[in-house]
Amino acid sequence: MIRKLGITVVLFSASTVIFADAISDMFTQYKAQGVTSIDAKAGQAMWSKEFKNQKTGKMRSCTNCHGNDLTQAGKHVKTGKEIKPMAPSAYNKRLTDVKKIKKWFKRNCKWTVGRECSAQEQADILSYLQKL
Amino acid sequence: MKSLTKIITATGIAGILLTTAIVIADDDRYEKNERHEKGYLGKFFSKKLDVAPVKNALYKEECGSCHFAYQPGLLPARSWTKMMGDLENHFDENAELDKDVQTKLTQYLVKNAADHANYKRSRRIMNSLSKTDSPLRITETPYFIRKHNEIPKRMVKDNPKLGSFSKCAACHTYAEKGSYDDDAVNIPGIGRWDDD
Numbered sequence: 269m270i271r272k273l274g275i276t277v278v279l280f281s282a283s284t285v286i287f288a289d290a291i292s293d294m295f296t297q298y299k300a301q302g303v304t305s306i307d308a309k310a311g312q313a314m315w316s317k318e319f320k321n322q323k324t325g326k327m328r329s330c331t332n333c334h335g336n337d338l339t340q341a342g343k344h345v346k347t348g349k350e351i352k353p354m355a356p357s358a359y360n361k362r363l364t365d366v367k368k369i370k371k372w373f374k375r376n377c378k379w380t381v382g383r384e385c386s387a388q389e390q391a392d393i394l395s396y397l398q399k400l
Numbered sequence: 401m402k403s404l405t406k407i408i409t410a411t412g413i414a415g416i417l418l419t420t421a422i423v424i425a426d427d428d429r430y431e432k433n434e435r436h437e438k439g440y441l442g443k444f445f446s447k448k449l450d451v452a453p454v455k456n457a458l459y460k461e462e463c464g465s466c467h468f469a470y471q472p473g474l475l476p477a478r479s480w481t482k483m484m485g486d487l488e489n490h491f492d493e494n495a496e497l498d499k500d501v502q503t504k505l506t507q508y509l510v511k512n513a514a515d516h517a518n519y520k521r522s523r524r525i526m527n528s529l530s531k532t533d534s535p536l537r538i539t540e541t542p543y544f545i546r547k548h549n550e551i552p553k554r555m556v557k558d559n560p561k562l563g564s565f566s567k568c569a570a571c572h573t574y575a576e577k578g579s580y581d582d583d584a585v586n587i588p589g590i591g592r593w594d595d596d
Contacts, residue, residue, distance in 0.1 A: 323492075346493065347467040348567060367498075375494040 290364050291398055294390070301387040311396030314389055319381050328380045338400050355400035363397065450521040453578035456508050462501060466493065468569045470538060471578060472512035473522040478534040480509035491536075521580060539565045551593075561589035 295306070316336075318327040333351055334342040339358040342351035356362040363369060377385035385393070451473035454460055460469050472480065484506040487495040497505070514522040521543075528543035535541050539548075548565060556562055562570055569575040571593075573584045585593035 344466055346491075348563060348570075349467050371497070375496060378494045 290366050290369065291394060293366050294369060294394055298387045298391040303387050303391045306391045306395045308392065308396040308399060311389075311392030311394070314385075314393055315396060322382060330376065330380055332380070333376075338397070354397055356398065357400060363394070369394075449519060449578040450580040451519045451578045452512060452517055452522075453576070458501070459505055459508055462497060462505060466495070468567060468575065470568070472509045473514050473517040473519050473578075474525060474538045475513060475536075475541070476515045476526060476529065476534065477510040477513035479536060480513055481506065482534050483536050484509065519578075537566075538568075551587075555587050555590050559587070559589055562587065 298306075315330045318329045320326070321328050332345040334354050338354040341353055343349070344351060352359045352362070354362060373385055373390055377383065377389075451471040454464075454469050454471055459472075463469050483490070484502060487497055487502065510516070514525050517523075525538075525541050525543045528541055528546070529535070538544055544565075556565055568580075571585050571587050572580050573586055574581065582593065587593060
Protein backbone atom coordinates (compact mmCIF):
# COMPACT_ATOMS: atom_id res chain seq x y z
CA MET A 269 0.00 0.00 0.00
CA ILE A 270 2.69 2.45 1.09
CA ARG A 271 4.81 1.35 -1.84
CA LYS A 272 1.95 1.93 -4.25
CA LEU A 273 1.38 5.35 -2.77
CA GLY A 274 5.08 6.06 -3.08
CA ILE A 275 5.07 5.16 -6.77
CA THR A 276 2.02 7.32 -7.39
CA VAL A 277 3.65 10.27 -5.66
CA VAL A 278 6.85 9.82 -7.68
CA LEU A 279 4.92 9.53 -10.96
CA PHE A 280 2.81 12.52 -10.09
CA SER A 281 5.71 14.78 -9.25
CA ALA A 282 7.57 13.56 -12.35
CA SER A 283 4.66 14.58 -14.59
CA THR A 284 4.45 17.99 -12.91
CA VAL A 285 8.13 18.53 -13.56
CA ILE A 286 7.78 17.54 -17.22
CA PHE A 287 4.83 19.89 -17.55
CA ALA A 288 6.70 22.87 -16.18
CA ASP A 289 9.72 21.94 -18.30
CA ALA A 290 8.19 21.97 -21.78
CA ILE A 291 6.91 25.53 -21.44
CA SER A 292 9.99 26.92 -19.67
CA ASP A 293 12.13 25.12 -22.27
CA MET A 294 10.23 26.97 -24.97
CA PHE A 295 10.67 30.30 -23.18
CA THR A 296 14.41 29.66 -22.85
CA GLN A 297 14.59 29.04 -26.60
CA TYR A 298 12.58 32.19 -27.39
CA LYS A 299 14.88 34.26 -25.16
CA ALA A 300 17.86 32.86 -27.03
CA GLN A 301 16.17 34.06 -30.24
CA GLY A 302 16.03 37.61 -28.89
CA VAL A 303 12.68 37.80 -27.12
CA THR A 304 13.09 40.10 -24.12
CA SER A 305 9.55 40.60 -22.83
CA ILE A 306 6.49 38.38 -22.98
CA ASP A 307 2.97 39.74 -23.27
CA ALA A 308 0.01 37.41 -22.63
CA LYS A 309 -2.48 40.09 -23.74
CA ALA A 310 -0.82 40.33 -27.15
CA GLY A 311 -0.94 36.53 -27.27
CA GLN A 312 -4.67 36.56 -26.63
CA ALA A 313 -5.20 39.18 -29.35
CA MET A 314 -3.17 37.11 -31.84
CA TRP A 315 -5.14 34.02 -30.87
CA SER A 316 -8.50 35.54 -31.78
CA LYS A 317 -7.32 37.70 -34.70
CA GLU A 318 -8.71 36.85 -38.13
CA PHE A 319 -6.38 36.47 -41.10
CA LYS A 320 -7.50 36.53 -44.70
CA ASN A 321 -6.37 33.46 -46.61
CA GLN A 322 -4.72 34.19 -49.96
CA LYS A 323 -6.09 31.18 -51.79
CA THR A 324 -9.67 31.03 -50.54
CA GLY A 325 -10.25 34.67 -49.60
CA LYS A 326 -11.87 33.43 -46.39
CA MET A 327 -10.98 34.53 -42.86
CA ARG A 328 -9.07 32.11 -40.66
CA SER A 329 -8.24 32.16 -36.96
CA CYS A 330 -6.93 29.88 -34.23
CA THR A 331 -10.47 29.68 -32.88
CA ASN A 332 -11.66 27.95 -36.10
CA CYS A 333 -10.55 24.63 -34.65
CA HIS A 334 -9.86 25.32 -30.99
CA GLY A 335 -13.10 27.23 -30.30
CA ASN A 336 -13.67 30.33 -28.19
CA ASP A 337 -13.88 28.74 -24.75
CA LEU A 338 -10.52 27.05 -24.39
CA THR A 339 -11.59 25.05 -21.35
CA GLN A 340 -13.97 23.20 -23.71
CA ALA A 341 -13.10 20.76 -26.47
CA GLY A 342 -12.66 22.21 -29.96
CA LYS A 343 -13.66 20.77 -33.32
CA HIS A 344 -11.49 20.51 -36.41
CA VAL A 345 -13.02 22.91 -38.94
CA LYS A 346 -12.67 20.48 -41.84
CA THR A 347 -12.80 16.95 -40.48
CA GLY A 348 -15.10 17.61 -37.51
CA LYS A 349 -12.86 15.59 -35.21
CA GLU A 350 -12.94 16.63 -31.56
CA ILE A 351 -9.83 18.43 -30.29
CA LYS A 352 -9.15 18.25 -26.55
CA PRO A 353 -9.33 21.61 -24.66
CA MET A 354 -6.36 23.95 -25.09
CA ALA A 355 -6.41 25.07 -21.44
CA PRO A 356 -3.86 23.06 -19.43
CA SER A 357 -6.25 23.33 -16.47
CA ALA A 358 -8.87 21.40 -18.46
CA TYR A 359 -6.54 18.84 -20.08
CA ASN A 360 -3.39 17.94 -18.20
CA LYS A 361 -1.45 16.67 -21.23
CA ARG A 362 -1.63 20.09 -22.87
CA LEU A 363 1.66 21.85 -23.69
CA THR A 364 3.79 19.16 -22.08
CA ASP A 365 5.96 18.19 -25.06
CA VAL A 366 8.38 20.59 -26.77
CA LYS A 367 8.38 18.68 -30.07
CA LYS A 368 4.60 18.64 -30.20
CA ILE A 369 4.29 22.36 -29.44
CA LYS A 370 6.80 23.21 -32.18
CA LYS A 371 5.15 20.92 -34.72
CA TRP A 372 1.71 22.43 -34.25
CA PHE A 373 2.90 26.04 -34.10
CA LYS A 374 4.55 25.51 -37.47
CA ARG A 375 1.54 23.82 -39.10
CA ASN A 376 -1.20 25.94 -37.56
CA CYS A 377 0.50 29.30 -38.06
CA LYS A 378 1.17 28.45 -41.72
CA TRP A 379 -2.46 27.39 -42.21
CA THR A 380 -4.05 30.21 -40.21
CA VAL A 381 -1.71 33.18 -40.63
CA GLY A 382 -0.13 32.12 -43.94
CA ARG A 383 3.41 32.12 -42.52
CA GLU A 384 5.26 30.80 -39.49
CA CYS A 385 4.70 32.73 -36.25
CA SER A 386 7.73 34.66 -34.93
CA ALA A 387 9.42 33.72 -31.67
CA GLN A 388 7.80 36.79 -30.08
CA GLU A 389 4.32 35.78 -31.25
CA GLN A 390 4.78 32.21 -30.08
CA ALA A 391 6.05 33.32 -26.69
CA ASP A 392 3.05 35.65 -26.25
CA ILE A 393 0.54 32.98 -27.29
CA LEU A 394 2.13 30.39 -25.05
CA SER A 395 2.06 32.67 -22.02
CA TYR A 396 -1.62 33.37 -22.71
CA LEU A 397 -2.46 29.65 -23.03
CA GLN A 398 -0.34 28.66 -20.05
CA LYS A 399 -2.47 30.67 -17.64
CA LEU A 400 -5.80 29.20 -18.77
CA MET B 401 -0.06 -36.85 -12.55
CA LYS B 402 2.64 -34.93 -10.77
CA SER B 403 5.08 -35.33 -13.61
CA LEU B 404 2.44 -34.08 -16.02
CA THR B 405 2.08 -30.91 -13.97
CA LYS B 406 5.85 -30.57 -14.06
CA ILE B 407 5.94 -30.88 -17.81
CA ILE B 408 3.18 -28.32 -18.21
CA THR B 409 4.93 -25.94 -15.82
CA ALA B 410 8.23 -26.44 -17.59
CA THR B 411 6.64 -25.82 -20.99
CA GLY B 412 4.92 -22.73 -19.60
CA ILE B 413 8.14 -21.30 -18.21
CA ALA B 414 9.99 -22.07 -21.43
CA GLY B 415 7.23 -20.29 -23.31
CA ILE B 416 7.46 -17.23 -21.12
CA LEU B 417 11.24 -17.16 -21.45
CA LEU B 418 11.01 -17.47 -25.21
CA THR B 419 8.42 -14.71 -25.45
CA THR B 420 10.55 -12.50 -23.23
CA ALA B 421 13.56 -13.20 -25.40
CA ILE B 422 11.64 -12.21 -28.52
CA VAL B 423 10.33 -9.06 -26.85
CA ILE B 424 13.80 -8.07 -25.64
CA ALA B 425 15.36 -8.81 -29.00
CA ASP B 426 12.92 -6.46 -30.66
CA ASP B 427 13.73 -2.94 -29.65
CA ASP B 428 11.14 -1.28 -31.82
CA ARG B 429 7.91 -1.45 -29.90
CA TYR B 430 5.79 -0.23 -32.79
CA GLU B 431 7.12 -2.88 -35.13
CA LYS B 432 6.57 -5.59 -32.56
CA ASN B 433 2.83 -4.99 -32.43
CA GLU B 434 2.54 -5.26 -36.18
CA ARG B 435 4.44 -8.51 -36.37
CA HIS B 436 2.32 -9.95 -33.59
CA GLU B 437 -0.81 -8.91 -35.41
CA LYS B 438 0.24 -10.45 -38.71
CA GLY B 439 1.51 -13.70 -37.17
CA TYR B 440 -0.61 -16.45 -35.70
CA LEU B 441 -3.28 -14.05 -34.41
CA GLY B 442 -3.49 -12.27 -37.74
CA LYS B 443 -4.49 -15.47 -39.52
CA PHE B 444 -7.32 -16.00 -37.07
CA PHE B 445 -8.61 -12.42 -37.16
CA SER B 446 -8.38 -11.99 -40.90
CA LYS B 447 -11.47 -14.15 -41.25
CA LYS B 448 -13.50 -11.72 -39.19
CA LEU B 449 -11.94 -8.31 -39.68
CA ASP B 450 -12.17 -6.28 -42.87
CA VAL B 451 -8.76 -4.67 -42.52
CA ALA B 452 -5.91 -4.96 -40.01
CA PRO B 453 -6.53 -2.57 -37.09
CA VAL B 454 -3.97 0.13 -36.30
CA LYS B 455 -1.71 -0.91 -33.43
CA ASN B 456 1.12 1.50 -34.11
CA ALA B 457 1.12 4.19 -31.38
CA LEU B 458 3.18 6.65 -33.40
CA TYR B 459 0.78 6.38 -36.34
CA LYS B 460 -2.26 6.84 -34.09
CA GLU B 461 -0.74 9.97 -32.59
CA GLU B 462 0.49 11.55 -35.82
CA CYS B 463 -2.17 10.49 -38.32
CA GLY B 464 -5.08 10.37 -35.89
CA SER B 465 -4.90 13.93 -34.56
CA CYS B 466 -6.91 15.64 -37.30
CA HIS B 467 -9.12 12.73 -38.32
CA PHE B 468 -9.80 9.04 -37.87
CA ALA B 469 -6.53 7.08 -38.18
CA TYR B 470 -7.25 5.34 -41.50
CA GLN B 471 -5.91 1.79 -41.63
CA PRO B 472 -2.91 1.34 -43.98
CA GLY B 473 -4.76 -1.60 -45.56
CA LEU B 474 -7.25 0.78 -47.19
CA LEU B 475 -4.85 2.08 -49.87
CA PRO B 476 -1.98 0.61 -51.92
CA ALA B 477 1.64 1.31 -50.99
CA ARG B 478 2.11 3.61 -54.00
CA SER B 479 -0.70 5.88 -52.71
CA TRP B 480 0.86 6.13 -49.26
CA THR B 481 4.31 6.90 -50.67
CA LYS B 482 2.83 9.66 -52.80
CA MET B 483 0.86 11.11 -49.89
CA MET B 484 3.82 10.98 -47.49
CA GLY B 485 5.97 12.84 -50.02
CA ASP B 486 3.80 15.93 -49.85
CA LEU B 487 2.45 16.35 -46.33
CA GLU B 488 2.82 20.11 -46.52
CA ASN B 489 -0.05 20.14 -49.00
CA HIS B 490 -2.26 17.50 -47.46
CA PHE B 491 -5.82 18.14 -48.68
CA ASP B 492 -5.29 21.91 -48.24
CA GLU B 493 -3.95 21.34 -44.78
CA ASN B 494 -0.40 21.46 -43.48
CA ALA B 495 0.47 18.07 -41.98
CA GLU B 496 4.25 18.29 -42.27
CA LEU B 497 6.40 16.13 -40.01
CA ASP B 498 10.03 15.87 -38.96
CA LYS B 499 11.98 13.79 -41.45
CA ASP B 500 12.62 10.89 -39.05
CA VAL B 501 8.95 10.57 -38.08
CA GLN B 502 7.91 10.83 -41.72
CA THR B 503 10.28 8.02 -42.67
CA LYS B 504 9.06 5.75 -39.87
CA LEU B 505 5.43 6.30 -40.76
CA THR B 506 6.02 5.74 -44.48
CA GLN B 507 7.68 2.42 -43.68
CA TYR B 508 4.75 1.40 -41.49
CA LEU B 509 2.20 2.41 -44.13
CA VAL B 510 3.97 0.66 -47.00
CA LYS B 511 4.51 -2.52 -45.02
CA ASN B 512 0.84 -2.77 -44.09
CA ALA B 513 -0.64 -1.32 -47.30
CA ALA B 514 -3.55 -2.97 -49.12
CA ASP B 515 -1.23 -4.70 -51.60
CA HIS B 516 0.74 -6.23 -48.72
CA ALA B 517 -2.17 -7.22 -46.49
CA ASN B 518 -4.09 -10.46 -46.43
CA TYR B 519 -7.45 -9.00 -45.44
CA LYS B 520 -10.74 -9.17 -47.31
CA ARG B 521 -11.37 -5.46 -47.93
CA SER B 522 -7.72 -4.76 -48.70
CA ARG B 523 -7.83 -7.35 -51.48
CA ARG B 524 -11.10 -5.98 -52.86
CA ILE B 525 -9.82 -2.42 -52.86
CA MET B 526 -6.72 -3.59 -54.76
CA ASN B 527 -8.85 -5.52 -57.25
CA SER B 528 -10.89 -2.41 -57.98
CA LEU B 529 -7.81 -0.40 -58.99
CA SER B 530 -5.78 -0.58 -62.16
CA LYS B 531 -2.04 -1.24 -61.77
CA THR B 532 -1.10 2.42 -61.98
CA ASP B 533 -3.95 4.08 -60.07
CA SER B 534 -2.64 5.70 -56.92
CA PRO B 535 -5.63 7.49 -55.37
CA LEU B 536 -4.98 9.69 -52.34
CA ARG B 537 -8.50 9.23 -51.07
CA ILE B 538 -9.98 5.94 -49.89
CA THR B 539 -13.36 7.50 -50.64
CA GLU B 540 -12.37 7.78 -54.32
CA THR B 541 -11.47 4.14 -54.89
CA PRO B 542 -13.96 2.31 -57.14
CA TYR B 543 -14.57 -0.29 -54.44
CA PHE B 544 -15.50 2.36 -51.87
CA ILE B 545 -17.78 4.16 -54.31
CA ARG B 546 -19.54 0.94 -55.26
CA LYS B 547 -20.11 -0.01 -51.62
CA HIS B 548 -21.56 3.38 -50.71
CA ASN B 549 -23.54 4.35 -53.80
CA GLU B 550 -26.91 3.41 -52.29
CA ILE B 551 -26.59 5.93 -49.49
CA PRO B 552 -28.44 9.14 -50.45
CA LYS B 553 -26.72 12.55 -50.38
CA ARG B 554 -29.06 13.91 -47.71
CA MET B 555 -27.60 11.39 -45.26
CA VAL B 556 -23.98 12.35 -45.96
CA LYS B 557 -22.98 15.57 -47.74
CA ASP B 558 -26.19 17.40 -46.87
CA ASN B 559 -26.34 15.92 -43.38
CA PRO B 560 -25.31 18.69 -40.91
CA LYS B 561 -24.24 16.04 -38.40
CA LEU B 562 -21.88 14.35 -40.89
CA GLY B 563 -20.83 16.28 -43.99
CA SER B 564 -18.59 13.74 -45.71
CA PHE B 565 -17.75 10.09 -46.29
CA SER B 566 -14.24 10.59 -44.94
CA LYS B 567 -15.42 10.15 -41.35
CA CYS B 568 -15.49 6.35 -41.40
CA ALA B 569 -15.87 6.00 -37.64
CA ALA B 570 -18.88 8.32 -37.49
CA CYS B 571 -20.99 5.65 -39.26
CA HIS B 572 -19.06 2.40 -38.82
CA THR B 573 -19.26 1.83 -35.07
CA TYR B 574 -16.35 -0.64 -35.07
CA ALA B 575 -14.15 1.11 -37.63
CA GLU B 576 -11.39 1.64 -35.09
CA LYS B 577 -11.16 -2.14 -34.61
CA GLY B 578 -10.87 -2.75 -38.35
CA SER B 579 -14.45 -3.92 -38.82
CA TYR B 580 -16.68 -2.29 -41.44
CA ASP B 581 -19.57 -4.75 -41.25
CA ASP B 582 -22.69 -3.29 -42.89
CA ASP B 583 -24.73 -4.54 -39.92
CA ALA B 584 -22.94 -2.18 -37.55
CA VAL B 585 -23.61 1.11 -39.34
CA ASN B 586 -25.21 4.00 -37.47
CA ILE B 587 -25.46 7.23 -39.47
CA PRO B 588 -25.30 10.40 -37.29
CA GLY B 589 -28.67 12.13 -37.09
CA ILE B 590 -30.28 9.36 -39.17
CA GLY B 591 -29.89 6.08 -37.30
CA ARG B 592 -29.11 2.49 -38.03
CA TRP B 593 -28.63 1.44 -41.64
CA ASP B 594 -30.91 -1.35 -42.73
CA ASP B 595 -30.01 -2.91 -46.03
CA ASP B 596 -33.27 -4.71 -46.66
